[in-house]
Amino acid sequence: MVSPSEALLAILEDVLGDIQKPVSLHEPHFAGQEWLYVKDCLDTGWVSSVGSYVDLFEAQLAKSCGVPHAVLTVNGTAALHIALMLAGVKAGEEVLLPALTFIATANAVFYCNAVPHFVDCEQKTFGMDAQKLAAYLAEVGVKKEGGLYNRKTGQRIAAIVPVHIFGHPVDMDALETVAQDFGLPLVSDAAEALGSLYKESPVTSHGLLSVLSFNGNKIVTTGGGGAILTHDPDLARQAKHLTTTAKVPHRWAFDHDKIGYNYRMPNLNAAFGCAQLEQLGGFLVAKRALAERYEAAFAGSSHFEFFKEPEFAVSNYWLNALLLKDGMDRESVLKGVHEAGYLCRPAWTLMHELPMYKDCPRMDLSVSENLESRILNLPSSAKLGMGINA
Numbered sequence: 082m083v084s085p086s087e088a089l090l091a092i093l094e095d096v097l098g099d100i101q102k103p104v105s106l107h108e109p110h111f112a113g114q115e116w117l118y119v120k121d122c123l124d125t126g127w128v129s130s131v132g133s134y135v136d137l138f139e140a141q142l143a144k145s146c147g148v149p150h151a152v153l154t155v156n157g158t159a160a161l162h163i164a165l166m167l168a169g170v171k172a173g174e175e176v177l178l179p180a181l182t183f184i185a186t187a188n189a190v191f192y193c194n195a196v197p198h199f200v201d202c203e204q205k206t207f208g209m210d211a212q213k214l215a216a217y218l219a220e221v222g223v224k225k226e227g228g229l230y231n232r233k234t235g236q237r238i239a240a241i242v243p244v245h246i247f248g249h250p251v252d253m254d255a256l257e258t259v260a261q262d263f264g265l266p267l268v269s270d271a272a273e274a275l276g277s278l279y280k281e282s283p284v285t286s287h288g289l290l291s292v293l294s295f296n297g298n299k300i301v302t303t304g305g306g307g308a309i310l311t312h313d314p315d316l317a318r319q320a321k322h323l324t325t326t327a328k329v330p331h332r333w334a335f336d337h338d339k340i341g342y343n344y345r346m347p348n349l350n351a352a353f354g355c356a357q358l359e360q361l362g363g364f365l366v367a368k369r370a371l372a373e374r375y376e377a378a379f380a381g382s383s384h385f386e387f388f389k390e391p392e393f394a395v396s397n398y399w400l401n402a403l404l405l406k407d408g409m410d411r412e413s414v415l416k417g418v419h420e421a422g423y424l425c426r427p428a429w430t431l432m433h434e435l436p437m438y439k440d441c442p443r444m445d446l447s448v449s450e451n452l453e454s455r456i457l458n459l460p461s462s463a464k465l466g467m468g469i470n471a
């Protein structure tokens with residue numbers, strides 16, 4: 082009998098070929114104008130929060146994300162923080178977000194002095210289950226003047242924050258219906274989903290606001306960085322104002338009209354981002370080719386199910402994922418592949434299982450709990466789909 086970890090190793094060797102170990106989960110790839118654009122910043126002296134690359138990257142990003150406005154930030158968490166403020170989240174209020182996500186989503190809610198309220202996900206997308214959310218809100222929500230209130234805690238529920246897990250779009254139409262029915266804004270955490278399409282348009286063009294991350298492990302990196310995306314010119318203007326210390330524009334006076342944040346992406350990082358964004362199309366092709374190879378290799382597996390994009394989406398396949406069969410020992414599988422140099426990873430510890438967030442309000446999270454115990458991420462760097470084996 083072949084053990085599950087031996088079976089997984091055989092497939093990884095087959096798909097990835099003779100490759101240098103260790104194979105990390107996701108590495109950045111610099112094959113464009115990165116050196117040239119960064120050098121230009123150094124040569125001209127424009128390295129900090131003002132410069133032509135910041136404006137250029139914003140314009141190019143907005144175009145590729147299907148929105149008229151993009152505002153760059155120092156990282157994705159800062160972008161989420163500001164997006165939640167702009168959506169009207171106030172201290173003490175609750176924000177609906179999935180239990181299965183990276184901790185930044187919950188932390189950004191906490192930075193608003195608001196309370197994360199955890200929602201279950203569906204196996205089809207790994208993201209928020211719109212139907213389950215609607216049924217839950219019908220039960221715990223009370224509509225009053227000023228909005229929707231949680232019957233149990235008495236607090237206002239201020240927003241819904243879906244997360245496109247591993248780059249796979251959630252069912253945005255279904256969530257928009259829930260959002261409309263309950264009068265809640267949708268702020269989409271698209272940190273992992275640059276380049277993913279929902280029903281033929283960029284997933285980032287849906288909802289009131291979307292947020293991206295350009296951390297080193299994301300599909301496109303600026304070293305560290307993030308962005309706020311929106312169709313609404315007034316929200317975009319406020320986003321720019323809040324991320325630039327709320328300084329009132331003036332040639333020499335330093336006047337600020339509220340407490341703002343120093344969250345603006347520096348020109349140096351934006352220059353890097355311009356060079357990376359030019360390669361996004363190639364990254365997407367390479368990542369899809371890799372996902373197709375994985376899919377074919379896992380097709381007959383009795384131990385593993387390869388996670389495929391939902392039918393309404395064209396995913397960027399940021400991180401490829403497997404589902405282990407129920408009851409399989411995930412730790413021994415991880416140990417086996419790590420020892421062989423493949424740095425596969427489980428999903429994040431669920432938010433309500435972390436000590437900081439264990440007492441937060443939540444619905445039944447049984448699907449998230451089951452999936453969390455079975456998800457395994459596979460090496461997914463773009464270069465693996467380009468046949469670069471270094």
Ligand SMILES: *Cc1c(COP(=O)(O)O)cnc(C)c1O
Pocket residue numbers: 156157158159182183185186244270272273293294295296305306307
């Ligand atoms: C990466 C990520 C973030 C935060 O981005 P940073 O740039 O690291 O602050 C937020 N949400 C999700 C789901 C992420 O994967």
